[in-house]
Amino acid sequence: QVQLVESGGGLVQAGGSLRLSCAASGRTFTNYAMAWFRQAPGKEREFVSGISWSGSTTYYADSVNGRFTISTDNAKNMVYLQMNSLKPEDTAVYYCAARSGSIYYSRGKYDNWGQGTQVTVSS
Numbered sequence: 001q002v003q004l005v006e007s008g009g010g011l012v013q014a015g016g017s018l019r020l021s022c023a024a025s026g027r028t029f030t031n032y033a034m035a036w037f038r039q040a041p042g043k044e045r046e047f048v049s050g051i052s053w054s055g056s057t058t059y060y061a062d063s064v065n066g067r068f069t070i071s072t073d074n075a076k077n078m079v080y081l082q083m084n085s086l087k088p089e090d091t092a093v094y095y096c097a098a099r100s101g102s103i104y105y106s107r108g109k110y111d112n113w114g115q116g117t118q119v120t121v122s123s
Helices: none
Strands: 003-007 010-013 018-025 032-039 046-052 058-060 068-073 078-083 092-100 117-122
Touching: 003 092, 018 032, 018 092, 018 117, 032 068, 032 078, 046 068, 046 078, 058 068
Parallel strands: 010 117
Antiparallel strands: 003 018, 018 078, 032 046, 032 092, 046 058, 068 078, 092 117
């Protein structure tokens, strides 16, 4: 059974940085796609970034492209999201997700989710 555990959220001022971590366990993740989604209060959960387990393919939402960087550490079964130049509109609960196969933008394509970590950006 796949388990995903996020960490690294917190409170940061606008312009600051945070690094989120996702510890993956329960199986071998070769040929898996990993992704970060976020959900702000009153809004739907949205795609932030995705990466193939090999790290060879990455995707970013337009709203974070150039500010966020997704990466994997296969040896540690970890996925990271480096978030720079944070804005108040980045405030949300951030979720790690996994699926077998290709990266999708749609949350419905992912069947494994972590519990989420809160990111709050103050202005």
